[in-house]
Amino acid sequence: MADEDLIEGAVRTAEREVIEISIPGSVDLVVLARFAAATIGARAGFDLDEIDDLRLAVDELSVSFGPVDAETRLRYAFLREGDAVHVRCTREPSDEEGGGGAGHSERDLIDWQQARELSAQLLDELVTRHGREIAGGRSVAWLTKQRGTGAA
Amino acid sequence: MEGSMTSPPQPADGALDLPTLEVHGELDLAVAPWLRDQLDALYVGGADSIVVDLSDATFLDSTALGVLVGALNRSRERGGLVHLVVQEPQILRVLAITGLEDEFALHQDRVELQRRKGEQ
Numbered sequence: 217m218a219d220e221d222l223i224e225g226a227v228r229t230a231e232r233e234v235i236e237i238s239i240p241g242s243v244d245l246v247v248l249a250r251f252a253a254a255t256i257g258a259r260a261g262f263d264l265d266e267i268d269d270l271r272l273a274v275d276e277l278s279v280s281f282g283p284v285d286a287e288t289r290l291r292y293a294f295l296r297e298g299d300a301v302h303v304r305c306t307r308e309p310s311d312e313e314g315g316g317g318a319g320h321s322e323r324d325l326i327d328w329q330q331a332r333e334l335s336a337q338l339l340d341e342l343v344t345r346h347g348r349e350i351a352g353g354r355s356v357a358w359l360t361k362q363r364g365t366g367a368a
Numbered sequence: 369m370e371g372s373m374t375s376p377p378q379p380a381d382g383a384l385d386l387p388t389l390e391v392h393g394e395l396d397l398a399v400a401p402w403l404r405d406q407l408d409a410l411y412v413g414g415a416d417s418i419v420v421d422l423s424d425a426t427f428l429d430s431t432a433l434g435v436l437v438g439a440l441n442r443s444r445e446r447g448g449l450v451h452l453v454v455q456e457p458q459i460l461r462v463l464a465i466t467g468l469e470d471e472f473a474l475h476q477d478r479v480e481l482q483r484r485k486g487e488q
Contacts, residue, residue: 243396243397243398244398246396246397246398247394247396247398268458271427272427272429272458272462275396275397275429276429276430278397279397279429279430279431327400327404327431327434327435327438328431328434330434330437330438331397331400331430331431331433331434332430334430334433334434334437334466335429335430337465337466337467338429338430338462338465338466341465342465
């Protein structure tokens, strides 16, 4: 799914709406993405467990990029479409472009690697689909969660 | 940091007689470095087993869980355990999904932990 698919032509209707937020590379702001996830999950009719799962899954999208720093910006696009929520998280610059490991100790990086492995396990279970890609030179992590279904 | 503070690590928690860390709030990537430092402090005295009381924690993500796994590995190297006091369903779900619920010693509350310790 490309950015354009998520955003273009998406106007708020009863069936479809988009929320976008952008935060600087400060880990204590990722909570804002969780708040947005909970809100849009509720608007999609998710039950409380599904909302909790979506909150955690969106947090894990952020984790999947590894360490962030002051030069990093995370952009989240939440699309509610019927009873499904699609989320794309874009990291700028991409984690392949550096910055991910700079200034971090070896222990930090080992911890992050472990977290990313745990994160992948969690995402497998929490959402219907998820993935990573490079789009327009930027790292993108995405997920889809459908109401009333567990993991695929 | 969102609602995630704690009492200082308790080097010896009364009847439990194990170094104990109480945490509350949301344990996420913002809190993980702090959590790691607090757990490091529990081991300074040479402890093998520790208690992490998550009774008032409401959220646990993979970064904070990774820190707990680090403590688990450290305790195991010393022949000890990491006891987790946890009731929050979402946290229990995270432990189950990652296959770690049988790796930690889980307790519903400190009373249960104390009782189990007494039985050993």
